Amino acid sequence: MLGPIANKEYVLKYLNIYDTHALKKYGQNFLIDDELAENIIKNVKDGEDTILLEIGPGLGALTYHLVKKNGHKVLVEIDPLMCDHLKHQVQEDDVEIVNMDFLRMNLKKYDKEIVVVGNLPYYITTDIIEKLLRSTNVTQMTLMVQKEAYERLTAPINSKEYSPISIFLEYVGGTKLLTKVSRHSYIPEPHVDSLVFQVNVKKEKQIENENEFFKITKAMFLMRRKTILNNLTSYLKDKQKAETILNELNCSLTARPEQLDLDFYLNLTKKIAL
Numbered sequence: 001m002l003g004p005i006a007n008k009e010y011v012l013k014y015l016n017i018y019d020t021h022a023l024k025k026y027g028q029n030f031l032i033d034d035e036l037a038e039n040i041i042k043n044v045k046d047g048e049d050t051i052l053l054e055i056g057p058g059l060g061a062l063t064y065h066l067v068k069k070n071g072h073k074v075l076v077e078i079d080p081l082m083c084d085h086l087k088h089q090v091q092e093d094d095v096e097i098v099n100m101d102f103l104r105m106n107l108k109k110y111d112k113e114i115v116v117v118g119n120l121p122y123y124i125t126t127d128i129i130e131k132l133l134r135s136t137n138v139t140q141m142t143l144m145v146q147k148e149a150y151e152r153l154t155a156p157i158n159s160k161e162y163s164p165i166s167i168f169l170e171y172v173g174g175t176k177l178l179t180k181v182s183r184h185s186y187i188p189e190p191h192v193d194s195l196v197f198q199v200n201v202k203k204e205k206q207i208e209n210e211n212e213f214f215k216i217t218k219a220m221f222l223m224r225r226k227t228i229l230n231n232l233t234s235y236l237k238d239k240q241k242a243e244t245i246l247n248e249l250n251c252s253l254t255a256r257p258e259q260l261d262l263d264f265y266l267n268l269t270k271k272i273a274l
């Protein structure tokens with residue numbers, strides 16, 4: 001790949017050559033701080049037997065450093081123009097450029113461990129993270145997101161924003177904040193600052209059927225203003241059974257979903273699904 005990419009001149013030059021601009025519909029905010037890009041990628045683990053998957057490489061700000069790492073690189077980008085650009089720029093071997101919506105990508109087809117990197121498009125941050133958390137072969141994620149999104153994702157119990165994703169993130173081992181990023185580090189400049197965080201997915205499974213755990217936890221938050229009893233009743237279609245289970249779990253029938261912790265949702269899954 002030619003020269004560092006995360007800088008203002010490079011981004012403006014190529015947007016100009018392609019007679020385009022950053023597309024809002026794809027959440028395009030290009031990183032223009034190459035030192036930051038390099039530092040982010042330094043924290044990413046690699047290895048011969050690893051797939052390094054980048055979501056939304058854009059013009060290649062992070063990619064420029066990522067392609068130097070060990071492992072098979074897969075770059076998934078929805079914008080065909082960005083894909084063409086990358087095909088011309090990337091000279092390294094072992095790089096696959098895939099033009100598609102990441103949310104439609106089948107990660108199961110990779111039978112190796114997947115390490116994920118991305119400056120995520122803000123309009124689907126939560127969907128992307130949920131998909132990653134539900135994929136059994138993802139072992140590490142290093143993600144750049146808007147500060148508000150991170151606060152929502154990691155909201156503590158008893159707060160308004162506490163959600164199934166906060167619970168899933170805790171389940172896989174929690175998040176580690178790597179660095180804060182000023183809004184001035186992007187073109188165009190977003191209204192809010194961002195940050196980079198990492199998730200190192202725990203190896204030990206706390207529950208046999210993780211899919212059921214994700215499904216049941218999500219179902220318990222479908223009506224978040226209602227009690228856990230209401231939500232469980234509508235999931236089981238049996239109020240008596242819902243009451244019995246909650247009593248067995250020593251859970252108040254009037255508790256709300258955001259008042260219950262990870263252990264509760266794990267134990268609830270074990271009661272219902274196993």
Ligand code: SAM
Nearest residue numbers: 026029030031056057058061078101102119121
């Ligand atoms: N990585 C580049 C950087 O740091 O400068 C671009 C980051 S920009 C915030 C998000 C990127 O994700 C854009 O290139 C956008 O086209 C791409 N994108 C948006 N939606 C996507 C999707 N559903 N699947 C894959 N890529 C997507």
